[in-house]
Amino acid sequence: MTSVTELLAELLLMPFIAFVVGLAMVLMYRKIAARLQRRIGPPLLQPIYDIVKLYGKETQISHGLIHDIGLVMAVGGYVAAEIFLPVPGMDGIADKGGIITLSYVLMVPSLGLALGVGQCANPNGSIGISRALTAMLAYDIPFIIVVFGVATHYQSTSLVGMIEYQQIHQWGIFEMPLLAVAGLFALQGMMGKQPFEIYVAPAEIATGPMVEMSGKYMGGLFVMQTFQLYTAGVLYTSLFLGGGANWFEFLVKIFIVVAIPMSVALVFPRYRTEDMVRIMWKWPVMVALIGIAFVL
Amino acid sequence: MSKIGNIPVNAQNGKKRTNPLAGVFDELVQFCQSRSMFMLHYCTGCGAIELPPAMTSRFDMERLGIQPMVTPRQADILLITGYVSVKTLKRVILTYEQMQSPKYVIGICSCTVNGGMYWQSYATAKVLNEYLPVDVYIAGCMPRPEAVIEGLRRLMGNIENGKGIAWKDYFQRYDHYLGNQQHLFGNDWQTPTDIIGEARHYGLETEQTCGEHSRILEQHQQPLEPYKMRIKL
């Protein structure tokens, strides 16, 4: 039984760790892109520079209260998600929430973004957000099926329980390879990378949801991105790669997990919206259902 | 003027700073501003053809923290790449006023300095800093990517030393800039941004902010309504 102060400390520390690790992931993405594109890439502290600069802008244009609240929801949703994700030595409230709660919490950011962007009255933003919600709908179906299969297999909905099971027996990826593959697809969609990067799409709708964001709002989105990458990595690691016994193993695993979609993203264009939905509802769902058949 | 102040501006400058660490914080922000520059993806002229080489693999501006951004709201630097025709200049000014301060303007190519080889042309504006405050000019027709990067580095140095303050000049001497704009576009020229209101808000208003030209503006100004999106149910 952890004491209340310890729990509070964990609740503060876990999002902070997520932020720092997420920054490193953003840097890693930009470095991978640079290497693949035959260039050097940004300096090590570039993600921090960007965020500090954006928060330090003199003009901060707000488009009303809903705009602010939407942004807070977007970032806050992820911050809340972080405390459901167990890391080595810290469980937060992961054993109380479980993965069902987590998958609900993960929808909050998209909805918050939709609220905030809708207030900007920019058609590009509105198109972007409608695409983002469509994308969410697309990747959530395989994601939910995967979560269902995994929970059935481990006979538990608690991430802590799943990690313990995997550390005793075998990693989930070896026991449920099909579900793991379907999960990778969902991960790609969840991270919003090509070929499923439909809602940023600079050449089509001028970065969609971000089109009217400026200053600290843009900074908020950058922070959100760090959390997003971290969440995706940790979730997949917990479900299929047995979490981490220690910090080193844990970090290696989540960075590898995040690096795979990133590398894939750089050599593919994006699908059209309807193609993404079609593909997401076809292959990953099919693979995941077959995977479930094996699990059951 | 107050009619068009529909977009609220929350500035941090107006507040009095009591925190002893404010100076340190300001320096940190300045440093980060100089290391992270988002430039607007707007190719106004032929100099834009040297930006892709400067941005991509060979010269790689991202290693200096410079990356292209898509909308004026997100960007810090407005690169005027080459001649600006009168039609473009209107859009450039609109774009500039939508950007978030601190914002910087770089004039690339000789055409922005003094008309360049289009000095005879009836369609291009000649001296860019009559219409916008320019931080750095990069001369050449067209400047090589190395020169573009050199100019951007000079701007970075200026920002770090606190000298990149040309954007304040736009608020402080708005009447001068507005006068030149009106001379070119006619007296009914107006933009949807309330520059004078913003100048007051930042505490940057001087006696040159308002003048004869801003009075002409007030006479012609149409009150602007915020654009509302219709939601179909």
Next chain:
Amino acid sequence: MRPENYQVVSLPNSDEYELFIGPNHPGIEGNYAFKLKLDGDRVISGKADAGYLHRGFEKLMEGRLWIQNLAIVPRICVPDPVPMEVVYSLTVEDIEKTEVPLRAQWIRVMQLELSRIASHLFTFGGHAATTGMYTPSYWGVADRDLALDLFEELTGGRVYHIYNIPGGVRRDIPNGFLDRLSDYLDYLQTRQNDYDNLLFTNQVFVKRARDIGVLNQEQALEWGVTGPNLRATGLAFDVRRDDPYLIYEQLDFDIPVQSAGDCLSRILVRRDELFQSVRILRQIIKHLPSVKGPVRSPIPNPLAWNVAKGESYCRVESSKGELAYYTVSDGGDKPYRVHVRGASSMHAVQVLENMSVGQRIEDVAQIMFSLDACPPEVDR
């Protein structure tokens, strides 16, 4: 333009909204604007808005000497400037009845093809970037830069090289230039596989580009489409072969043709054309040393050069399509009138407006880039 797109989509007014693509938008090529009227994400009508790059070139040329104009003509099309110089020189030579030395003609063709390679490499990246893949644009621009290095060595200018003058070219090629050109071509051919794997046979890209922006041959002829965009509809027409200029008759090259007329076939035509240019350049590397002689025929003092009275209409095949100049001289020291028929003046305006109707918003940028429209040619 699929047939069903011709139908007027009748919709209640309340669902329509307007969207501006450009002039400040990453999905637009250069400083150009395209106003869309949309219903959902389906385009009801598109309206091109040009003039952001208007400098009044034709007026400027009337105020300058014949030789001074050479400095401003390349500015009309920035990514592909050499055809501009060449075609202007061709019109002046045609009026003056100047014979261009054979060696100069070979050198001109060499530049034209190198410029075509550079321009196409640029286009691939742009086209890929509109579909969300940025790696080809990084590669393409970096590879194009090596071609610009060759240009710099040959002419002294990276982008604008004012190297062709009426009567020939300014000076002979530097020592060892052909070897370096040959090295560059070898390098390009080693990259062919990379580009194919990354872009041209990438399944997602193919899915994205196939059957988008279809232009059939009949429509293409009706709307005056030229160049690679016309060849992508199946008509093997190339000014280089069918209305030959310079020494193209002596060269052996194929005209790549695709039949579908969609975005994919347009980019594939450009890809094949790039390697045909490599083939032409290889022939030039082989033959140029054996072509001896001066590189320009003497012209009068260029500062007091009264070109004979006359008019001429010359065309070349630029990387965008058919590029033509109509030059009129009244016997003075300045052109009386120069009319520039920009290669993309059709593609960027009428063809784009017609093709965008009924398309989805995510494809508009791709269609524009696949047409390889160059706004400065429209605006002049």
Next chain:
Amino acid sequence: MKCDEINAWLDALLSEINEIEVTRKSERRVRVDVPASSLPALLELLKGKASYVHLSAISCVDWPGDEEFELVYHCWSYEAKSLLSAHTRIPRNSAEEFAHYVSVYDIYKPAAFFERDIYEMFGVYFESSPYMEKFILTEWNGPPPMRKDFDAEAYVNDTFNWADYHPQWLQDIEEEGGGIAIRPEDIRL
């Protein structure tokens, strides 16, 4: 030879129209001078019967001395591989009132772009052309700029300011008698 056949046919065809003057400049270039009234008929014949399906360009030349605009229609035949330039002349009005001519948009679709261009730059109004409105020069209020009587240099000097650039080193050189002493017009031969 197919080309020769078509060319011979073309010659016969052109003889059908009155007051027409055909000059064969080279193997693939034909110049035709035609009165303004019969130009649309000529183009229709060319497109319909002689396979000149591609309108390459319409050029306009201002001849203020003759009080005329010269319109040149460049048509290309993909089959005969020849380029025909049809020259015609229409009366020129002052800048305030447009000169008038008929559009050939119903024959050649690309004409719309060129006609709009000529409308803006020269002030020639083409009847029944679909887009007779400002396109490139939407922000321009002056006379049609490509007319010979519009003096661009004077307009520029009136409208725009120039940056003063007279640095110390140039002043020093000028004191010694150097600087930009020789103007281009002085060295004209």
